[in-house]
Amino acid sequence: MDKKTLMESARERVIETISHNMYLYGVTPSIGRLYGTLFFNDKPMTLDEMKEELKMSKTSMSTSVRTLTDLNMVEKVWKKGIRKDLYEAKKDWYQIFIDFFSNEWRKVISLNVKAINQSMRELKTVLEEDLTIDEKETVLHDLEKFNYAIEYYKWLNQLFDYFESNQIFDLITKQEIEKELD
Amino acid sequence: MDKKTLMESARERVIETISHNMYLYGVTPSIGRLYGTLFFNDKPMTLDEMKEELKMSKTSMSTSVRTLTDLNMVEKVWKKGIRKDLYEAKKDWYQIFIDFFSNEWRKVISLNVKAINQSMRELKTVLEEDLTIDEKETVLHDLEKFNYAIEYYKWLNQLFDYFESNQIFDLITKQEIEKELD
DNA sequence: TTGTACGTACAGTTTGTACCGTACGTAATT
């Protein structure tokens, strides 16, 4: 294998691995591959360049890039004289990690909390009616579980606050190497 | 709406919300719904009971329950005199959250690190050959990125160590209520 | 040993979604 191929395959291996593991962020391998490609490409790319590089349709590049933008993994950049939109990978992985929780997870938490609050209100009105022993017990059990959930979501939000405020880096510093990986 | 329906719908709303939001853990709504059902069912359930409750096939229940078990969200329990397998939801959501990172994320990190190390070794041998200025620059750039990634994964692992050791609860206590949700 | 109950592997079917080509709206260029 000549040096050219070796250089390419070394990069490809990592891109491919990343692409198959970005399901943790809820994206498909194709989208992951696009991020990997942008990450290793030092210059911003146009949709046409991505299309060419990945041998996929321009449409796919457009929607994929939008997904990555929504996840704060990619941003549009401007360069004078160039009409096409240019995109480049955000390269601060710590920030991407934190943003993911601050955005995606908090969105979900908010939805769950809303549903739980609604159900709690309803159950509390039911409590005022005549209930059998069993019914009352069931309602109280459910209310306990709802309360537990709410507490948990509060905890999660506090945790994400901690991430977002960068206090987490006081606790675990970026450069520090304390133990060997693998 | 009578009290019976109200009680059921209050519970259903929350189960449904959870089921649609458990994609963050990489599971489908069906599997999420099963977890929700088990969570609110105070007694362990058999596959047949789940099948009946969710109006799905026993096969689906079997595979779904296995998925949830792999995620440490459900466990098999024994009861003397009962031949069927019984399953119940694990109810410690903090632990589930932590286990998710300790298991799923670490698995992915390990794979990524392996790929990167392999590629780093290859690039370092390439560096010893005759390279054009441009080639050498590219290789060095890639090596820098690989190093960055390795550092990031070390950081993540340290973070998860912190979770796993429960030190995180010293930092953010479970009961504490500091701010209002939503 | 035979019969019964149970969980799951497997293969078939259906549902969902990733991806493509086309065709349109918008904005820059002349």
Add this chain to the structure above:
DNA sequence: AATTACGTACGGTACAAACTGTACGTACAA
């Protein structure tokens, strides 16, 4: 104003994943 270049909404297709039914292996019961 006309033309060109560009990004994306839309509808169709093809592949993948979720789900089902059957059928088998295993373990307990009689």
